[in-house]
Structures are given as C-alpha cells and as structure tokens.
Amino acid sequence: MIAKELAPGVHWVGAIDWNLREYHGYTLPGTTYNAYLVQGEKTALIDGAYGGFEEEVLGRIKSICDPATIDYIIVNHIEMDHSGTLPEFVRRMPDVPIYCTERAKEGLARHYDTTGWNIRVVKTGDTLDLGGKTLTFLEAPMLHWPDSMFTYLAEDAILFPNDAFGQHVASAARFDDELGRDVALAHAQKFFANLIIPLAPKVLKKLDEVGALGIDIKMIAPSHGVIWRTYAGDILKAYTDWSRGVSKDKVTIVYDTMHGSTGMMAKAIAEGVMAEGVDVRVCLLRDGRYEGTHRSDVVTEVLDSKAVLIGSPTLQDEVLPTVAGFLSYLRGLRPGRLGTKKIGCAFGSHGGMGGAVAQANELLKAAGIEVIEGGFQVNYRPDADELARAYEFGRSVARKVRSR
Numbered sequence: 337m338i339a340k341e342l343a344p345g346v347h348w349v350g351a352i353d354w355n356l357r358e359y360h361g362y363t364l365p366g367t368t369y370n371a372y373l374v375q376g377e378k379t380a381l382i383d384g385a386y387g388g389f390e391e392e393v394l395g396r397i398k399s400i401c402d403p404a405t406i407d408y409i410i411v412n413h414i415e416m417d418h419s420g421t422l423p424e425f426v427r428r429m430p431d432v433p434i435y436c437t438e439r440a441k442e443g444l445a446r447h448y449d450t451t452g453w454n455i456r457v458v459k460t461g462d463t464l465d466l467g468g469k470t471l472t473f474l475e476a477p478m479l480h481w482p483d484s485m486f487t488y489l490a491e492d493a494i495l496f497p498n499d500a501f502g503q504h505v506a507s508a509a510r511f512d513d514e515l516g517r518d519v520a521l522a523h524a525q526k527f528f529a530n531l532i533i534p535l536a537p538k539v540l541k542k543l544d545e546v547g548a549l550g551i552d553i554k555m556i557a558p559s560h561g562v563i564w565r566t567y568a569g570d571i572l573k574a575y576t577d578w579s580r581g582v583s584k585d586k587v588t589i590v591y592d593t594m595h596g597s598t599g600m601m602a603k604a605i606a607e608g609v610m611a612e613g614v615d616v617r618v619c620l621l622r623d624g625r626y627e628g629t630h631r632s633d634v635v636t637e638v639l640d641s642k643a644v645l646i647g648s649p650t651l652q653d654e655v656l657p658t659v660a661g662f663l664s665y666l667r668g669l670r671p672g673r674l675g676t677k678k679i680g681c682a683f684g685s686h687g688g689m690g691g692a693v694a695q696a697n698e699l700l701k702a703a704g705i706e707v708i709e710g711g712f713q714v715n716y717r718p719d720a721d722e723l724a725r726a727y728e729f730g731r732s733v734a735r736k737v738r739s740r
C-alpha cells in the first residue's frame with residue numbers, strides 16, 4: 337500500500353473501490369474514497385472511507401507513519417462512504433479528538449454508537465494548529481448534507497471540500513493531469529448533474545464566500561476521484577458555469593417506445609435539430625444496463641443542453657414507466673434552480689385518447705423546465721407528413737435553443 341504526496345507533509349491515504357458500479361442509483365466505473373494525512377508537528381487525518389476499507393486506508397497511513405500517532409481526525413461529512421471506517425479508527429486510536437460540525441456530531445450518533453468518542457464541534461473560522469500546518473474549517477451546510485464542511489490547509493493552499501468537486505472514477509491516477517483534464521471534467525459533470533444541481537444556488541453563494549475570504553487555492557482535494565492540482569481553476573469555473581445553467585446549444589431527446597412509433601418521431605425531431613446546426617443527443621431509456629441509457633447518464637446530457645424533449649407513448653392512460661421514472665428523478669434534481677432555465681416539450685404516439693404527452697409536459701414543468709409548446713403527438717405510426725412535422729418541430733426547437 338502506498339500513499340501519494342500532494343505536498344510535503346500532505347498525503348492521500350484513501351481507498352480505491354474498483355468494483356462499485358452503482359451508488360444511490362448512479363452508475364459509475366468504480367470510485368475512490370479519499371482520505372488525507374496532514375503532518376505538522378501534530379498529525380491529522382482528514383476523512384475516511386466506506387466500512388470494509390479500513391485496512392486499505394490504514395495500510396496507506398502505515399507507509400507514512402504509525403496510525404497510533406494520529407493526533408486528530410477531521411470529519412468533513414458523515415455519509416458512510418467517508419465515515420464508515422471511523423468506528424474501527426476510534427477503536428484503534430481511542431480518545432482521538434474528532435473535529436466536525438454540530439450537525440455532524442448529531443448525525444454520527446445516528447449512524448454509530450459514539451459513546452465515549454471525543455468529538456469536538458467546530459464552526460466556520462475555527463482553526464486547528466498542527467505546528468507548521470494550520471487547518472481552517474468552513475461550514476458548508478447542504479453542500480451536500482446538513483453536516484458538511486470544508487477544511488482548508490493554509491500553508492499549502494489546499495482545500496478539502498469533501499464531496500464538492502468530486503468525481504466517481506476508479507483509476508491509478510490521483511491527479512487531474514494524470515487522468516486528463518477533459519476526462520476528469522466529464523466525470524465531475526456527471527457528479528454535479530446527479531448530486532449538485534439542486535444545490536446550485538448554494539454553490540454560487542459558497543463560491544462567493546470562499547472568494548471573499550481572499551484565500552489562495554492551489555489544489556482542491558475532494559473526497560472522490562482525482563485531486564485538482566493543474567486544473568483547479570477549471571473545476572471552479574465549471575462549477576460556476578454549471579450552477580448558472582450555462583449549457584451548450586444542444587438538445588437532449590429522451591424517450592422510450594413500445595412499438596417504435598415514438599422512436600420514429602424522436603429520430604425525425606433529431607434530424608430537424610441537426611439541420612439547424614444544433615447538437616443533439618438521443619437517449620433511449622431502457623433498463624439502464626447499457627451505456628448512455630441510465631438516468632444518471634441522461635441527466636448529465638440534460639445538464640449539458642439548453643433543451644430537453646421527452647418522448648412517451650401512452651400506456652393505460654399514462655406516461656411509460658421508464659419515462660415517468662426519469663421525470664421523477666429529474667424533478668428531484670430541480671434543474672429549475674440552475675441560473676438559466678432549460679426549455680422543453682413532450683412528444684409521443686398514442687392509440688386512443690392519449691394522455692402521456694400532456695402528463696409529461698406537466699412533469700417537465702414540475703421539474704422546473706420551461707415548457708415551450710403543448711406537445712407534439714401522433715395517432716399510432718407517424719406517416720410521412722407527420723414525420724415531416726416532427727422534423728420541423730425539431731428545427732423550431734433548435735432555433736429557440738440558438739436564440740437563447
């Protein structure tokens with residue numbers, strides 16, 4: 337087990353979960369649980385890993401120092417993928433002071449038997465002097481849980497923001513430049529789309545707050561994925577842009593179909609969008625096992641797009657369950673909170689009274705999408721005229737996208 341140096345006296349001592357493919361409904365190519373060891377005259381361990389990874393984290397620590405010599409543990413966030421190792425660490429380092437927010441203290445007690453744990457509550461601005469290394473705490477409630485906080489190491493200008501700026505990716509790369517800028521940003525974008533969208537206004541406020549502190553940030557060391565050392569400025573800008581709703585001239589078409597008619601419409605609409613020189617992504621919602629069909633990938637495309645079109649045939653007076661499930665997920669993410677509203681509209685085929693298109697439009701509105709039309713629907717299979725109308729519909733959406 338090896339640790340990885342970020343700066344003299346600062347090491348990554350986390351765990352790599354190569355096999356994780358699904359986490360709270362998010363598909364991923366594995367992930368890392370990043371823990372960091374900061375050594376001044378005293379030693380602090382920042383965060384931990386999921387339960388089961390104790391030996392891996394301790395093994396990496398042992399490559400630097402005896403874990404028994406750790407003087408402090410910092411808990412930036414209590415979620416079990418970071419705190420799961422804590423009970424074992426406390427067992428091995430009894431009485432070690434644990435620094436966290438008040439809400440974290442309460443939350444830890446709801447997860448573990450914290451009787452006898454030496455928990456010290458900190459607030460924004462509190463510092464911990466390690467002797468040559470100074471940690472400053474910054475509460476970050478709801479980024480992304482009530483207990484969350486950031487820790488800043490002044491001497492090396494490293495921010496440890498826990499989940500913020502993280503990415504779910506398992507690799508040998510520990511740093512952004514090793515993984516590659518664009519790959520790292522793409523993983524961060526999926527993480528943002530699936531976890532951070534509803535927090536966008538808070539992200540902007542927190543970024544302003546951090547900016548107002550006038551602190552230098554050379555490195556951002558999140559709790560998942562690679563450490564931003566070369567592209568720290570890029571991920572800060574990306575978070576600002578994504579929160580503001582800055583997106584591409586792009587339309588994401590999300591649909592499912594029983595007999596192919598709604599699929600024919602999706603294809604014709606996509607052709608219309610492309611004819612206007614606007615980018616388009618067509619996502620067939622299925623069981624999510626195939627690349628690009630899982631809702632966690634599809635919402636990433638939505639984040640990246642100015643418009644989202646939802647296609648569903650009517651099934652028993654309702655939107656298809658796959659599409660309804662997607663729209664429920666999208667509503668929870670509240671894209672309406674992004675600084676710029678996305679536009680959208682539903683389309684689909686039906687055999688009788690229909691209903692799915694009107695329902696999908698309502699669900700889009702509930703998700704905070706600005707619905708631009710009453711919807712586009714056909715009876716059974718679209719004929720040549722209807723496909724031509726679908727094409728024109730695509731062109732009109734693309735023109736709206738270009739004008740925004």
Ligand SMILES: Cc1cc2nc3c(=O)[nH]c(=O)nc-3n(C[C@H](O)[C@H](O)[C@H](O)COP(=O)(O)O)c2cc1C
Nearest residue numbers: 594595596597598649652653686687688689690716
């Ligand atoms: C089990 C089943 C239930 C259906 N229920 C409705 C319905 O309630 N209302 C309606 O207008 N059409 C209903 N339809 C008809 C479909 O919406 C129609 O066949 C449509 O063209 C299918 O589009 P698709 O090819 O995109 O799947 C139903 C079809 C099936 C197979």
